[in-house]
Amino acid sequence: MNNRPGIDSTFLLIAKRWKPEDCCDSTTFVNQQFAMELQKSGFGVLSTVLEATDEDVTDAQMQNITLILPKPKSRSYKIEKSDWLMYPDRYYRGLKKHVNVSFIVGHVNEKGYDTVEEACIIRDRYFEQAALVIFIHHISDAKNFGRNNVIGERDILQFAKESVLVLVVGHSLHSYYLGRLEKPTILYLPAPDEIYLASNVRPLPVDANIEILSVVNSSNKKALQYCNHIAQAMGKVTSNFSTMHQKCPIWKVCYKNEEDVGRFDRDLFHKCKAVENLKKVDYYYDGDMNNLLTIFMQSTLLIDTSEDVFSITGLNAIAAGLPVLFKENSSIANFLKSDCFLELHSGDILVQLAVNETFDVAAGKWAEVVTKCLVDGDSKLLRASVLKEGLLKSMKEGSIKKSHQEILTWLRMKIEKSVTDCLN
Template sequence: MTGDTEWSLRLPGEGKYLCRRTDLGVVTPYPLHVTYRSANWSDNWQQVGEWMPVGPLFSIQCEDVEGPVDILLPHVLCLTDATELTPEDLQVVHVVGDSPELLPVTELTPSHAVTRFKKGSLFGVVGRTAKVRCISRNGLLTAFAAVNDSDISMLKVYIVSNTTIMHEALQKNEKGWNFAPCDYRTCELKPGAVYYLEGSITNGRDMFVSSSPQCLMFEDTFDTNKFYEPFRVEVTSDIWNSSTTSRLSLELLKEVNNDAKEPIAELTLGHYKRGNTAEGVDSGLSTPTEFEKSVESLDIAGRGSILLVGDEYCTSKGGISTINRQVAHMITAAGAKVYATVLEASQQDERDAERDGVRLLIPRLDVDSSAKPSLEWLTVYHKHHFPHIPSDISCIVGHVDVTSRAARKIKEERFPHAKLAMFGHVAPEETEHYKSDEKALGVGRKEASIQDDIGKADVVFSVGPRIHRHYDRFLHQCGVDHYIFLPEPSKVFSEAKMTFGEEVEVEKPERVVLSIGRVRNVEMLKGHDLAAGSIDKAAQRLDNQYTLRLRVRGIDENDFKDSKRILEEKLRSGRVKPTLLPYGTQEEIRRDMEACHLVLMPSRAEPFGLVGLEAIAAGVPVLISEHSGLAEMIKKLSDRLGQPTFRHCIVKMKGDTATDADTEKWADAIEDFITNARSEFAEARAFREKLLASKYWEESHQTFLQACGITATPSAQAEGGDAEADDSN
């Protein structure tokens, strides 16, 4: 592609811009017209013994330069392996005509070296040979299969520098030989090291995999006018058959001391064959050909590591952390490497993360400081407290409005090449009015702050239809991809053992009602006043028939007294005494559900309502507010699953806080459920089975896995504004 494609970007104003086709970046304080193309080192700069290239070379021209402009030049150095590297060991070669000069690097990130633009033509990062020769490179192990070979029995496997320019050059070259990309992995490669490729097949059949040459020595690959030798892999027979799963694994090994070999990276090219099952029905699984088509659109960064930006890994404090952990499990199950930031981690968190296959990143603490970790450590001071974030991050995931700003800052300041995905959990315009006048007054600022973050994302997943509807128009105007994400109930709840339990008649049987979530400062929003007031009314009506208990899980110990007072103010009759329970794990909440007869979710405004979904998955009767994303989902699913009567668990509300109208509605619903508990348990059990069997969540999860940093647009793009990107030959 070098010399064939030139990009012309008209940058609209101040900002940091990044071209995804080349990874070249520009920081400008004013509108700027930039024209650039990639170039070859061998044609333009003869390597001086003291210096060697560590990144691609570019020809860059800027028009209308009125002041300082910085350019971000990609490099391939693994900085975690460069502890002895000093700023003077890296420079930028600047060539004007036949006269090269060295420019200082003003800032070094894991992916780019920054320097001040000077009038001229060629720019590229070089390092002092004695220092950078021994530093590992961000490399790429990438495989190409013959297009007409549906069995993938002939492949070419390259080890090259991980640059978008090199990846596109390989694709273009192999396309001419009727080869297409079929898989790749990012990895660390060391110049001068010798690498071997070993293949194996697992499908219950004896087969032979040959690879030639026996080994290859890795050197940096920045020039696109050169031929780079691949490993050529052949499989002796058809590895696909209709009755088994076939998997072709190719492992890259580095030669170390004493002829030993160290594993570096592995490609798994196996898949399932589309064929007939034992019953003669199409199995619906993908053929190798379909697999090749799907990966042709993968972005080069898509198979790097995924960074989940969170403040905790436990799930005791509600929906955002629960979904963050669910996303982590989804990604690791798909075979990707996941790192998750946390501010603190208990031993249980560490065990959970290890079980999920997730690597926790805990902040580095200052020896002389007693400061308590805060979100600022992720947002403002991430370079100081989280310097150990790996360099191969290809996608960063944040959560509105807890870590969305932190995710955005980490991307902009350290991983400009990475894709930014965000989850939308809140809609302040709906919820803040029920918190306080101060919160209501700040709705505009909070909405603007959220829009500022999600408008910079590459893709946004809104949890449920309600949040999706709230932000869809804005994100459409910003050109940000936007999808609905539907959570899957945790197995902790879907595997709960729920029974009604009473086999004989009991005088004034006990009925336990469970509400989950903190009370103080959100009692109006979460409807705890409704829960307490309606249970009090129901207790009065059922005084001679049942003994009612109210349990509230999720109380901070510092809020215990205030929370108890808020609830008791509504429990005026004295017939019900609230039991307040602290934050709990999913296992503890499941035990709460197994011990109760009814779960309440009486929120006046609930963007989704994960607690209600978990109760439904556990098979316990539940009452949920109609003003929730969950209610909208249940209405659709109850009809689709052939159980429209289940929608009677949705309580219609006026939203009037000045009267007891909604309290009366909830009291009526609670009374009805309590007096018909046996049949309600049967109804809940039936819907639970249909809900879990439907796998309603699968489509949105597949969309996430496909959209989160693995697709690329066919044309050059720039971040930071409506920049035009024109290809001209």
């Protein structure tokens, strides 16, 4: 029996990859998750990808999702990526046969249009009757408009004007864009990857190293700035903690890719003061989500300095049961507060920083809270376990579940109205 919500309810998601390339790849993470949510609810789902492995194709097929692959130049389907936007028909031979596409979904992130521009072109060329849905992962920065592909608010508003529905990722974006856009605007909250939910960080042996983890995308200048604070903070923590407890904490840095390592060392440690006592361990992260899980299992604490609109790394750390510290004004902190997992307050899971906090003061606040977490390690691990239970509850009945249901309900109503209009 066909359980599709309407006779014309196929979604075409315009994506560059099926699986996230790395732990900072939130756009792909959300796109894949949204595709699976749609499919489970009975919608037909297609997704373009610029490249895909055989494993990607198999994984999508297991979810009953069709990947529209580019014209293969090799067994791994790799293509020249630079001109696919202007000539999508050259790369997607199977695109035209999907005549019943009713919604096309594109993304806008901090690096630029990402896939929403491609979504508009493909809609105009092949699916004129399809409605545009956009995901926004970014609050535009007018000061940087036109620089390094950073888009301005006028561009986002124009895409929103052409769409029937705007989905914004996280509370911060929802608060920012609500009322600024004429079209319906709905909050979307990501859920963690299942491999983290299936795992559980255990207490480390007494003689194990105390390892504090940061995950860094060095291409993000703001993220690097916050890591300057953490570097100085960890210098203070290492000096004070080793004096009081005869044990030297280690700061682990997990990089997005291998090229960032040298740049990170040069830009951070050669310019940062008060790190002479800091011992660090460098990790090269190769994109395999299982590798990050292994690092979680070997860590005492994650210091989340992500400037991503919704910290996927922090979300997955919660799912794994790893104690985490967040900035109090971050989007994920707002999410935790909204679902009332715990009575959260500054100095516990959240670190309160003023908007224009000075370097030394910010480093001092991080150092104070990190030291407190290390001294009270058993309690922090217990609270991390409670936080994980709260996250599971949110996925089943809390704000994550509600945000997804609201989107699906709106889409069903839109499809039913379209069907009714056609019949009349």
